[in-house]
Amino acid sequence: MTPEQLLLVAVAAILVLTVGLGAALATGVYFFARQVWQISASAATKPTEVAPAAKPKPPVSPTAAAAPPRRGAAGLGIVIFILAIIVAGILAGRYAQLMPIEASTESGQVDVLFNAMLGIAVVIFLFVEGILLYSALRFRRKKGDESDGPPIHGSNRLEVAWTIIPAIIVTWLAVYSYQILIQLQTPRRDAMTIEVTGRQFQWQFHYPDSDVTSNDLHVPLGKPVRMKITSQDVIHSFWVPAFRVKQDAMPMRETDTYFTADALGQYRVVCAELCGAGHAQMGLTSYVIVESQADFDAWIARQKGATAGAGDPVGLFTTLYGCAGCHTLAAAGATGKVGPDLDGIGTAAGTRVRGQSAAAYVKDSILNPDAFIAPKCPGGPCPNPSLMPKDFGTRISPTDLDALVNFLLQQK
Amino acid sequence: MSDNAHTETTHSAAGFVRHGAASWRDYFTFNTDHKVIGIQYFVTTFTFFLVGGLLAMLIRYELLTPPAEFSTTTYNSLFTIHGSIMIFLWVIPAMAGFGNYLVPLMIGADDMAYPRLNATSFWLIPIGGLTIIAGYFVGQSNSGWTAYPPLSLQPPVGQTLWIVGVIILGTSSLLGAINFLVTIALMRAPGLTPGRLPLFCWAMVSTSLMALFATPVLTAALIMLLLERLLGMNFFNVNEGGDPLMWQHLFWFYSHPAVYIMVLPGMGLVSEILPVFSRKPVFGYKAIAASSMAIAIIGFAVWGHHMFTSGMNPWLRIPFMLGSMVIAVPTGVKIFNWLGTIWGGKIDLKTPMLFALGFLGMFTIGGLSGVTLASVPVDIHVTDTYYVVAHLHYVLFGGSVFALYAALYMWFPKITGRMYNEAWGKIHFWLNFVGFNLTFLPMHWLGLQGMPRRVAEYAPQFQTVNQIASIGGFLLGISALPFLVNALVSWARGPKAVDNPWRSLTLEWQTTSPPPVHNFAVTPVVTHGPYDYGVGIAPTGVAAPAAAAAAPAGD
Numbered sequence: 001m002t003p004e005q006l007l008l009v010a011v012a013a014i015l016v017l018t019v020g021l022g023a024a025l026a027t028g029v030y031f032f033a034r035q036v037w038q039i040s041a042s043a044a045t046k047p048t049e050v051a052p053a054a055k056p057k058p059p060v061s062p063t064a065a066a067a068p069p070r071r072g073a074a075g076l077g078i079v080i081f082i083l084a085i086i087v088a089g090i091l092a093g094r095y096a097q098l099m100p101i102e103a104s105t106e107s108g109q110v111d112v113l114f115n116a117m118l119g120i121a122v123v124i125f126l127f128v129e130g131i132l133l134y135s136a137l138r139f140r141r142k143k144g145d146e147s148d149g150p151p152i153h154g155s156n157r158l159e160v161a162w163t164i165i166p167a168i169i170v171t172w173l174a175v176y177s178y179q180i181l182i183q184l185q186t187p188r189r190d191a192m193t194i195e196v197t198g199r200q201f202q203w204q205f206h207y208p209d210s211d212v213t214s215n216d217l218h219v220p221l222g223k224p225v226r227m228k229i230t231s232q233d234v235i236h237s238f239w240v241p242a243f244r245v246k247q248d249a250m251p252m253r254e255t256d257t258y259f260t261a262d263a264l265g266q267y268r269v270v271c272a273e274l275c276g277a278g279h280a281q282m283g284l285t286s287y288v289i290v291e292s293q294a295d296f297d298a299w300i301a302r303q304k305g306a307t308a309g310a311g312d313p314v315g316l317f318t319t320l321y322g323c324a325g326c327h328t329l330a331a332a333g334a335t336g337k338v339g340p341d342l343d344g345i346g347t348a349a350g351t352r353v354r355g356q357s358a359a360a361y362v363k364d365s366i367l368n369p370d371a372f373i374a375p376k377c378p379g380g381p382c383p384n385p386s387l388m389p390k391d392f393g394t395r396i397s398p399t400d401l402d403a404l405v406n407f408l409l410q411q412k
Numbered sequence: 413m414s415d416n417a418h419t420e421t422t423h424s425a426a427g428f429v430r431h432g433a434a435s436w437r438d439y440f441t442f443n444t445d446h447k448v449i450g451i452q453y454f455v456t457t458f459t460f461f462l463v464g465g466l467l468a469m470l471i472r473y474e475l476l477t478p479p480a481e482f483s484t485t486t487y488n489s490l491f492t493i494h495g496s497i498m499i500f501l502w503v504i505p506a507m508a509g510f511g512n513y514l515v516p517l518m519i520g521a522d523d524m525a526y527p528r529l530n531a532t533s534f535w536l537i538p539i540g541g542l543t544i545i546a547g548y549f550v551g552q553s554n555s556g557w558t559a560y561p562p563l564s565l566q567p568p569v570g571q572t573l574w575i576v577g578v579i580i581l582g583t584s585s586l587l588g589a590i591n592f593l594v595t596i597a598l599m600r601a602p603g604l605t606p607g608r609l610p611l612f613c614w615a616m617v618s619t620s621l622m623a624l625f626a627t628p629v630l631t632a633a634l635i636m637l638l639l640e641r642l643l644g645m646n647f648f649n650v651n652e653g654g655d656p657l658m659w660q661h662l663f664w665f666y667s668h669p670a671v672y673i674m675v676l677p678g679m680g681l682v683s684e685i686l687p688v689f690s691r692k693p694v695f696g697y698k699a700i701a702a703s704s705m706a707i708a709i710i711g712f713a714v715w716g717h718h719m720f721t722s723g724m725n726p727w728l729r730i731p732f733m734l735g736s737m738v739i740a741v742p743t744g745v746k747i748f749n750w751l752g753t754i755w756g757g758k759i760d761l762k763t764p765m766l767f768a769l770g771f772l773g774m775f776t777i778g779g780l781s782g783v784t785l786a787s788v789p790v791d792i793h794v795t796d797t798y799y800v801v802a803h804l805h806y807v808l809f810g811g812s813v814f815a816l817y818a819a820l821y822m823w824f825p826k827i828t829g830r831m832y833n834e835a836w837g838k839i840h841f842w843l844n845f846v847g848f849n850l851t852f853l854p855m856h857w858l859g860l861q862g863m864p865r866r867v868a869e870y871a872p873q874f875q876t877v878n879q880i881a882s883i884g885g886f887l888l889g890i891s892a893l894p895f896l897v898n899a900l901v902s903w904a905r906g907p908k909a910v911d912n913p914w915r916s917l918t919l920e921w922q923t924t925s926p927p928p929v930h931n932f933a934v935t936p937v938v939t940h941g942p943y944d945y946g947v948g949i950a951p952t953g954v955a956a957p958a959a960a961a962a963a964p965a966g967d
C-alpha cells in the first residue's frame with residue numbers, strides 16, 4: 001500500500017469510529033433528551049404552576065445595548081487593540097527564541113512551524129487576556145449598586161464569528177503541519193542506516209556496514225541518516241533535542257526516524273520515555289557527535305580495530321552488555337547509578353555470601369541476580385527483587401562471561 | 413415532580429444506612445443524603461489534594477539541583493503517586509463532589525436518583541485511595557500514572573495495588589455518572605425545561621456520558637494488566653504475541669476523555685459563577701451547552717495524539733492531529749462566550765470571581781499550548797518533556813483546580829451556612845496565582861530546550877529555571893494554608909450567612925443555607941431561566957431572615 005492509500009484508509013477508519021461513537025453518544029443524548037422533554041412537557045401542563053409574572057423579554061439586540069453614544073471612539077479603540085496584538089504576535093513569531101540550537105535540516109522546518117503557531121497563540125492570548133483585564137477593570141460594580149447589568153443573552157453573529165475564525169486557523173495549522181510532517185517521515189533513499197537499541201539503562205548504537213558498536217552516536221555532517229530503533233526490554237524513546245527528532249523504542253519491534261545533521265558539534269541524546277530507575281541517567285550519558293565525513297571514517301576505522309570481545313573487558317562492560325548504564329566502575333569509566341558501585345568488588349565479593357568464593361559470587365550476580373541482593377545501591381538499600389536484567393544467562397557467551405568476571409575480580 | 417421525589421427514612425432496614433446529618437459523626441457513616449455525601453467528597457478529596465501537594469513539593473525539592481537527592485526509584489514513585497492522587501483522588505472525585513452537592517439542589521430535587529448507589533460511589537473513593545497509597549509503602553509502584561507496560565509489568569508489588577485501586581476508583585466514577593444522568597433526566601422541578609437547566613448540570617450531563625463510555629475501557633485494560641502481572645497472561649508481551657501499544661490505545665481511549673471529565677464540570681462551575689458576579693445573563697447559553705456536547709463527542713476521536721512518537725502507523729497521526737485541532741474550536745467558543753458574559757457587566761471581584769477569572773486566563777494558556785501539541789511535527793519534539801508537564805498543569809491546575817477553588821468559595825455559605833473571610837480569600841488567590849505561574853510557566857521553556865519529564869537528574873544548564881519553578885512550587889504549597897485556615901475557622905465560627913449572599917437566581921440559593929434535609933420546604937416551580945439578570949427578577953433570601961429558626965438540623 002502506498003502511504004496515500006494508507007492515509008485514506010486511516011482517515012476513513014477514524015471517520016467511521018467518530019461516526020460510530022458519535023452515533024452511540026447521540027443515541028444516549030437522544031434518549032436522555034426525550035426523557036427530559038417528556039418530563040418538561042408534563043411539568044409545563046401541570047395546573048399547579050403559579051402563573052409566572054411572564055418573563056419580560058425585551059428584544060434587546062446586543063449591539064443596541066452595548067452601543068454607548070461614543071460608538072466611534074470604542075470602534076477605534078478596538079481596531080487599535082487588534083492591530084497592536086497582531087503586531088505583537090508577528091514580533092513574537094519572528095524574534096522569540098524558545099527552541100534550542102538547530103543542528104539538523106529538520107529542526108529548521110519544525111521551528112518555522114512552531115514559531116508560526118507561537119505568533120498566532122500570542123495574538124489569541126493577548127486578545128483573551130486583554131478583554132479579560134479590561135472588563136475586570138472597566139466594568140466594576142460601584143459600591144452600593146445593587147442593580148443588574150444589561151440582559152444580553154448572546155449574539156448569533158458573534159457566535160458564528162468565533163466558531164468560524166478559529167476553525168479556519170486550526171485547519172490551516174493542520175494542513176501546514178501535514179506538509180512538514182510529510183517531509184519528515186518520507187524515507188530517504190540515500191540514507192545511511194544506524195541501529196539504536198534502548199535498554200535499561202543505556203543507548204547502544206550499531207553501525208551495520210562496519211559492525212561497529214558504540215555508546216555515542218557519531219554521524220557525518222550533511223549525510224541523511226535513518227535510525228532503526230528498537231528496545232531490549234521496556235519502552236524507551238530516542239530523542240535528540242537539537243535535531244527535533246524523537247521516536248519511541250519498542251521492545252522486539254523496529255521503528256525508524258530520519259535526520260540530516262547540518263551543524264558540527266556534540267549534542268545530547270536523551271531518553272524521553274520513563275523506563276525505570278535509570279531513566280534520567282539515560283538522558284545524560286549519551287551524545288551525538290556530528291563530524292566531517294573524514295573524521296567519521298577515521299572514527300569507524302579506529303573502532304573496528306577495537307571491537308569489544310573477550311580481549312576487551314572494558315568494551316564488554318561499557319558498550320556490549322550495558323553494565324555501565326547501571327554500575328559505576330572507575331576502571332571502565334562507568335558512572336551508572338542504579339546498581340552498586342563496583343569499585344572494590346574484587347574484595348567485597350568474597351564477603352557477600354558465606355561459603356561462596358568471590359569468583360562464584362560475581363558469576364552468580366550476573367547470571368542469577370535475585371539469588372543474593374547486594375546490600376547497598378546509590379540512594380539506599382538495593383530493591384528486592386533485583387533491578388538487574390535477568391536474561392544475561394541467555395545473552396553472554398561463556399568466554400565473555402569469564403572475561404567480565406576476571407575483570408571484576410581485579411577491581412580490588 | 414413530587415411523585416418522583418421519594419423520601420428516605422433516617423434509618424433504613426439495613427441498619428447502617430443513614431440519611432442527613434445531625435452531628436459530625438454522621439459524616440462518617442454510610443449516609444444517603446446527597447449533601448452529606450457532597451461534604452464527604454470535599455473533605456476526603458481535599459485531604460488527598462494536600463497529600464498530593466506535599467508529594468509535589470518533594471518533587472520540586474529534588475529538582476532544586478541537577479544530581480539526584482533521593483534514590484531514583486523513590487523519585488519515580490513520588491511522581492507516580494502524585495499524578496495518580498491528583499487525577500483519580502482529587503480532581504475527578506472533587507468534581508463529582510460538586511455534582512453531588514449541587515445537582516439535586518440546582519434542579520429542585522430532594523436527592524439524587526439512587527441515594528445508596530451514591531453513598532457506595534463515595535465510599536469506594538477512600539478504599540481505592542488507600543489501596544493506591546498502600547502500594548507506595550509495600551513496594552513502590554513507579555511506572556507513572558500512565559503505567560505503560562512492559563515497565564508496569566516489572567516487579568514492585570505496589571504496581572498491583574495501584575491497578576486494583578484505580579479499578580475501584582473507576583467504578584466509583586462510573587456509578588456516579590449513571591446517577592447524575594438519571595437524576596438530571598428524571599428529577600427536575602416543574603418548569604425546569606432543558607433551556608432553563610443550569611450550565612453546570614449540562615456540563616455534568618456531558619461529563620457523565622463521557623465517563624459512561626470511556627471508563628469501562630480503562631477498567632478492561634487494567635484487568636488485563638492485572639491478569640498479566642498475576643497470572644502471566646501476556647496481553648502486552650510481544651514475545652508471547654501481545655503488544656504494549658495496545659495498552660496505550662486502551663489507556664488513552666479513556667484518559668483523553670478523562671481530561672475533559674476533569675475540566676468540563678469546572679467549566680460548568682465557572683459558567684455559574686461568572687453571571688452571578690457580573691450581574692448579567694450567561695452569554696450564548698445554548699452555545700456553551702452545545703459545545704460541551706461537541707467536546708464530549710470529538711473528545712473520543714483524539715486519543716492518538718498521546719502516541720505520535722509511539723510507533724503506531726505514522727499516517728494515523730494525521731487524522732488524530734486533525735481531530736485534536738478541531739476540538740479547540742468548541743473550547744474556544746466557551747472562552748469567548750465567557751468573555752461576552754463579563755463584558756459590560758457589573759463585576760464584583762469577590763474571591764469566587766477572582767478564581768473564576770483566573771480559570772479563564774490560565775485555561776486559555778493551556779488550550780493554546782494544547783493546539784501546538786496537536787501539531788505532529790512540534791509534538792514529536794516536545795512530547796514527554798516538561799512542555800507537556802506545563803501544558804497539563806495549565807489545564808488541570810489553572811483550569812480544574814482554579815475552578816474548584818472558585819466553587820468552594822462560591823458555595824461555602826451554602827454548604828456551611830457561614831461566610832468565609834474575604835480578605836484571606838483574596839490573599840489565597842494572589843499567592844496561588846503567583847505561585848502557580850512561577851511554577852509552571854518556566855516549564856514550557858525547559859521542555860522546548862530539551863528537558864524530559866519524569867527525571868530526578870537533569871543537565872546543569874536547566875538549574876536556574878528549575879529553581880525558579882521550585883520556589884514557585886513552595887509558594888503554591890504555602891498558598892494552601894490561608895485557604896485551609898480560612899475554611900476551617902469560618903466553618904466553625906464565621907459570621908452567619910444569609911440564605912443567598914450572592915443574590916443568585918439559580919435554584920440552590922432559593923432555599924435555606926445550608927438546606928434542610930430534603931432541600932426545599934415546598935417543591936419549587938421554575939418560572940425563569942437560571943441567569944435572567946437585568947429584567948427585574950428578585951432573588952430570594954438576600955436579607956437576614958426574620959426567623960432564623962429554620963435551622964437545618966437532621967431529623
Ligand SMILES: [Cu+2]
Nearest residue numbers: 236271275282
Ligand atoms: Cu530509556
Ligand SMILES: [Cu+2]
Nearest residue numbers: 271273275279
Ligand atoms: Cu527512559
